[in-house]
Amino acid sequence: GQQVMQIPQYQHVQEGEDFTTYCNSSTTLSNIQWYKQRPGGHPVFLIQLVKSGEVKKQKRLTFQFGEAKKNSSLHITATQTTDVGTYFCAGPSGGYQKVTFGTGTKLQVIP
Amino acid sequence: SAVISQKPSRDICQRGTSLTIQCQVDSQVTMMFWYRQQPGQSLTLIATANQGSEATYESGFVIDKFPISRPNLTFSTLTVSNMSPEDSSIYLCSAQGAGETQYFGPGTRLLVL
Numbered sequence: 728g729q730q731v732m733q734i735p736q737y738q739h740v741q742e743g744e745d746f747t748t749y750c751n752s753s754t755t756l757s758n759i760q761w762y763k764q765r766p767g768g769h770p771v772f773l774i775q776l777v778k779s780g781e782v783k784k785q786k787r788l789t790f791q792f793g794e795a796k797k798n799s800s801l802h803i804t805a806t807q808t809t810d811v812g813t814y815f816c817a818g819p820s821g822g823y824q825k826v827t828f829g830t831g832t833k834l835q836v837i838p
Numbered sequence: 839s840a841v842i843s844q845k846p847s848r849d850i851c852q853r854g855t856s857l858t859i860q861c862q863v864d865s866q867v868t869m870m871f872w873y874r875q876q877p878g879q880s881l882t883l884i885a886t887a888n889q890g891s892e893a894t895y896e897s898g899f900v901i902d903k904f905p906i907s908r909p910n911l912t913f914s915t916l917t918v919s920n921m922s923p924e925d926s927s928i929y930l931c932s933a934q935g936a937g938e939t940q941y942f943g944p945g946t947r948l949l950v951l
Contacts, residue, residue: 728897760938760939769943769945772839775937775939815881819938824938830880831879
């Protein structure tokens with residue numbers, strides 16, 4: 728079945744440093760979604776990318792969808808303590824319009 | 839986006855008992871899903887809750903253990919039956935938004951003793 732892997736699994740950064748998480752799918756995706764889950768919270772939808780090579784920005788967050796539509800990245804510039812949480816990518820996984828979530832990257836920001 | 843509520847928010851249950859989790863969406867949605875998330879892990883899809891028909895279960899999950907109801911387009915329930923400590927987890931419902939995006943409820947934290 729489809730697998731969606733993310734690296735790294737964990738990342739500790741000093742506040743103000745940049746952070747990047749990478750997402751790789753075993754199959755080509757029609758779109759890629761990103762979610763953020765704060766400690767003790769539930770996943771919250773951040774953004775969806777649809778086009779090959781697409782780049783979208785949300786303030787300090789930059790999302791990219793690979794040319795082959797099998798990988799994606801999320802880059803955070805100048806991290807803040809509010810960025811703490813686990814970031815998941817997710818992609819469609821066949822029938823019934825369901826998605827497969829990636830393994831997640833847990834970000835810890837040291838003040 | 840949809841606003842989703844779940845109850846209970848948490849529960850402690852004895853093994854062998856059953857717990858029903860309710861999920862309410864503030865608008866009509868076609869697709870609703872139930873997930874399980876172990877601490878520090880990713881989300882695992884249990885089933886898709888179909889309105890007016892039986893739920894569609896993922897590999898490893900069966901209706902006898904996780905019966906699901908979807909009586910209308912704004913509500914669904916998941917029952918965790920005959921619980922064991924291995925069922926201790928966070929259970930999340932979600933509603934599908936545009937383009938297969940998902941909006942999640944706050945989750946139900948279940949501890950089985």
